Amino acid sequence: GEDNKEFVKRAREFKIQDVIKPKQILLIQGVKEERGQKGASMTTYLSLAGRFAVLMPNSRKRNSYGISKKISDKTERARLREILHGLKIPKGMTVVLRTAAMGADATSIAADYDYLVNLWNEIRKTTLESVAPVTIHTEDSLLRRVVRDFLADKDDVLVIQGDEAYDAAKTYFQQMYGRAPRKQLVQYKDAAVPLMVKAGVEKQLEGLHGPYVQLPSGGSLVINQTEAMVTIDVNSSRAIKEKDIEQTALNTNLEAAEEIALQLRLRDLAGIVAIDFIDMEEERNNRKLEMKMREVMKRDRARTQVAKINTFGVLMLSRQRLRSSFIETSYVQCPHCLGAGVVPSIQTAALIMFRHLQEKLLAKSAQKIIMTVPSDVAIYLLNHKRAELASMESEFETEIVIVGDDSMMNIDQYSIQRVAPESNKTEDLLDAYAPSTDAKKKDAQHMDAKKTTMNAPRRKRKK
Template sequence: MSKTMLIDAAHAEETRVAIVDGRQVEEFDFESRARRQLRGNIYLAKVTRVEPSLQAAFVEYGGNRHGFLAFNEIHPDYYQIPVADREAIMAEAQSDDDDDHDDLGRESDDGDSDGGLADEERLKRRLMRRYKIQDVIKRRQILLVQVVKDERGAKGAALTTWLSLAGRYCVLMPNTGKGGGISRKITNTSDRRRLKAAAAALKVPQGMGLIIRTAGAKRTRAEIKRDYEYLLRLWSTIRETTLSSNAPAMIYEEENLVRRAVRDMYDKDFDGIQVEGVEGFKQARDFMRVLMPSQAKKIHLYQGSRPLFASNGIEEVLTQIHQPVVPLKSGGYLVINQTEALVAIDVNSGRATKERNVEATATKTNMEAAVEAARQLRLRDLAGLIVIDFIDMDEGKNNRAVEKALKDALAKDRARIQMGRISGFGLMEISRQRRRLGVIEGATEVCECCQGAGRVRSAESAALTTLRAVDIEAGKNGAGSVNLRVSTAVALYILNHKRAYLQSLLELRGLNVVIQIDDSLAQGEHSIERTETNEDFVAPESHIDLAELDDGFDDSAFADEDEDHDEDEDFGDDQDEAELESEDEDDDESRARQEQDDDGRGGRRRRRRRG
């Protein structure tokens, strides 16, 4: 089927992008104006604290929290060491370069292997062995940093000083001293040889590095050169801005979603790009004219009467992304739950009962689930540690088939992925690169009632917890009066079921409880406000006569019988032990006689053999 890119930029508050293959949504990305991603932005930052125990620094760059800068992410140019030592370090790193470096290296944002940066990783490890961060980085030092991971929860952004600028076909690394590298995803030998020659012809300045991205595999030398020159101009602008700025300050902001989609997601095989929203259309067309002028004619402004996504039948599909349950064609379903530690995906057979036996049903459901789980990872941008709980299968070949199906489905993903094998418990572990905030994190807020737990306390449990708190208040501050604010459900439960308890508090503890309804409080919350203290209250003596609780049952009638029974049990135990000892003695005598007979026969046999 033909692929189309749909861009919904009708609302300035949120932009959405979908790659559609027929009616199937293959990829989805969105960006909220209130939560713009920081990843890729470059800042002029100031070191606020050096932490030797973490071998890291915290820097002020202009975000909501201080950024985290690990020691191995600090370029040697920033080390407070003699110039001669710094030059020796860089010369040593340069001498490590070899002809095969383009097959190794770190990976870029779209999952491409940068190929050409393996030596950079070796340099980082060597520097960490030679120096400590507290010796070479000082407080209030100014650094040019780039965000590699967005702020998430209570964690600040992760930063690096090894900068990279992504274009359509190339990635320019202004302070990485390597020549050219080729994406590991480009496996064709002739393409790699041709692209390596094209990169060498660009004559990248010393001290910079360049990677040819997967999108540049079939591009001409002229197209790659145009993209490289665009990145050089961009870096020149960044340098000029840096020199005229004071820390902390934003130096470069990564492209918005419309431009990133054109740069990273578009392919020449697409039928075209439909954009809803005049401003978004202008941005996409103008940026395409810079990157790929010949493709600008494929961008069209959508002017239909119905919304763009609704007219293409994908609005309902995208609504499903926010639901934990994902149905499968066979009748089974997935249940997806995100936690702080990992993402759990549970596979259930549901109504899938058409196969000939349990094994066949489990295998077919798991095969469907593998493909759909890989698709949901892309659509929801679920990242970190992911565990899939497949239906148990007895035959090993079926496990291998499911693993292969999942691996093939994950090959379409632009994020870096590592996957294990199905364990004996039916679990598979996957690690997926976090490229942005997931759909759930980016489009939702923590529930005020349950604080993200997904469940609230029942009215009964909340009422009892509240009354215990009132009792504690009475014990601490004595008699008087308090205002108890609770939700409607809890107030009704207390008034209908615990009125006698409130009366006992008043009579025995001298505490008058005035219940006030406050629906701004969650069901498990309450507020106790002391309004009056009565120091003259004298609590009545509390005495419970145990005789009044006697129901006429005579315990003494059974005392002697219990003792006799105990004696009988002791006598029986002694008799059993004596019988066991007698049996053991008989067994010992029997074994002794048997051994003597065996020795006699053995001796006669030995004598006959000797004769």
Template sequence: MTDKSKRQKMFISVLPGEQVEVVIAEEGKVNEYYVEMLHQAKTKGDIYKGYIHNIDNGLQAAFINYGAERNGFLQIDEVHPEYYTGSYPMKKGARYPLMQKVLKAGQEVLVQVVKEPTGKKGAFLTTYLSLPGRSFVYTVGRGQMGVSRKIENEKERDRLKKALESFTTTEGVGLIARTAAIGQSKAALERDYKYLNRLWEDIRANAQKVKAPAMVYQELGLAARAVRDYLTLDVTEIWVDDTLTFEQISQFVKLAFPRKNNLVKLHEDTDLSLLERFNLVKQVQEIYSREASMPSGGRLVFDATEALTAIDINSGKIGGEKNFQKMALKTNLEAATEIARQLRLRDIGGQVVIDFIEMKNPKDCREVEKVMKAEMKNDRARTDVSRISPFGLMELVRQRLGSSAIAISTEPCPCCKGTGIRRNMEWQAMQALKDIHREARKPGQDLVEYTCEEELAIYLLNNKRGVLADLEIRYGKRIHVDIEYEYDE
């Protein structure tokens, strides 16, 4: 039975042919947000037949041509031994053989994208394939049978283990029961297993027919994937604003939850968008902001670099409080809860450093750590949370589940080249005056013309008019500052 305190709603907003947004909210508060731009190819989860383009002995990795613009990256620990050619003597203490000894250029491999290409880096690939279903993840190459650690009820774990043991699986195939398997009947579990088994057989047959490089399996789109992966007993309503998507989702839900009538609802209001109707627009817009607000009035500030994401806590009213340490603890506890939520919403992956407000009492630090770890347990991504350092810093690592909303909707600023800063007007004026001074000193011309952007031109004429007049008198020349206009062709 669904706990009323965890009643959730799923919202699927579709701009046909362009964009899909998925919002999961609990009591009106957005807890998860996913977006997919349909013109940007998403490849995570896709399976390809590729071939080894070259092997880097130093990296112990192969670069795979699988049909993408850039070759994919395949490390030795992601290569199943079935691809090893010939004998491979292992060095003492080594976990894997040398890649150049067991693989060769031109060799065909079946690979799956585990991490999307980013920047100048190609996709990360694996030969250990996995196919997510409704109740199970079907793994190829790892023969383990198990139950997700997120399923904590021992009685339910035992029930699912017995169900897994009853399935006849092919050698090398494994099954992991997902949280969505909770409460599913034996017949429903068996249906999901048989579907995944047929899917794998189809992929294998397809791979044998095609010539590398070629795609042999494409992961579901965001709308269907969200319902498959995130629809649990806690979800009481699914709202969709596109008729075709509504029909597809309705069919899927009918199979997954045959007893749940009217779970999927069509939004037909022409005056308000789906997210406007449920007052979710402001929360979604905040995801794209550098800052996030906290209930107490404090703010979280997010700054991303190549190496890590830094999160600073601005405490709002804390400065006026008499008991600073008490308020520091209260603010940090609130921040820990909100940071865990924001990491999910923004899908921030990699290394994260949080600068908490200084707490002198070690007991307070342990309390904040406890809350942070408890909140991170709600995350679908794998996480590792450290303790707070003597400097008030906490480090954590979070698995990146996909391309974040910010990553797929932004590009580097042409002015600052992505640094977030630019030279101020005073500095730019100094450089302009140097150029004007140099030109004014040249003999044989009565007029010095300096052309620049409008903002700088106005600054020079308003703030450096005296300097320009002095240069005119010194060199006996007229100086004109002109605005450079851009015209659309």
């Protein structure tokens, strides 16, 4: 609130060069990992997560405590506030209680707070004894986080395969909860069938690789991820159990809302999400769907915001980005289409190369031009653009040689060599073009070629 506004106002008064100097030593924490064209985000405002609380040892906030917004009950918030008052938090530190603190007793919260303070003191000690650059502290292992976050209730059960992992989980449980795990940790001992196969996890993971998700009623989802946003289309497909079309649409949409919330978590999809539900005539059904969507998104550990269904029947929501998505971590960008899914046709590629050749001739004369292109493009140029090439040779008083090269993998890849008229020898490579993985760099190359053409002196046409 007010603290953030004041921070932003003060931040605008300074440049980053005035605050951070070369060779200055800072203790920083990674907030977001590198993603696509965006670099990693770092901060000097540290945060350490525990079972019930998050400790911010050098927070800029005025208040020394906070409570998760997902805890909405006023009585519970008042009780937790009293517990926080009794912790005697030092000035400059902030403690925020997580959603897991709901229902927790004062002793458990105080123990978690003491653990985080001791961890911070250990980090400070290690920092003072270390020589930069060095890794001071890393996030807890996956197994430790699962034990911490998903076994708070005594009815929760974690099934583990492998002796080493089981022993480690028992140790973590004893450290965090101060008691034996009893029936909450179960060791899987069937050597014939792996745990992931028996639980059906492998089949679910295979389904994450495609954009289509089938719903039990016969409907389907189509999930497409772009750099700007995630789009999800809900289709009724074979969902025809209900006689009433409106009821069929409502049931399919409610079922889709459950599956969408699950898929967003499984695929780690974040940012702006646009969901095109099946159109419904009755306004009350739209309200039911909105309530259902808000209900299922509350289970998400990431921060979410759900808007109302607009006049186009599209529901927009935003989800906090915790890490790179499943697709980004499991796949690499296609070097041919650069992630677009399409490549130029032979005709389009030939036309682009033909124009680039003309630009080079306008910029500087040559006795001979040797243009190396993919074989398919070379065949097209020689068969369909022979008259234009002959006209260009006559206009610029040069010889144009088109060479096909099967080693060029991309359809719009080419290279141009010029033979200077005074030396009659081939100069160094005049221009070689291979599709770049950087779209901005590719656009800049085309702009440079255009400027060169515009600035070139006008040539008199041969009569």
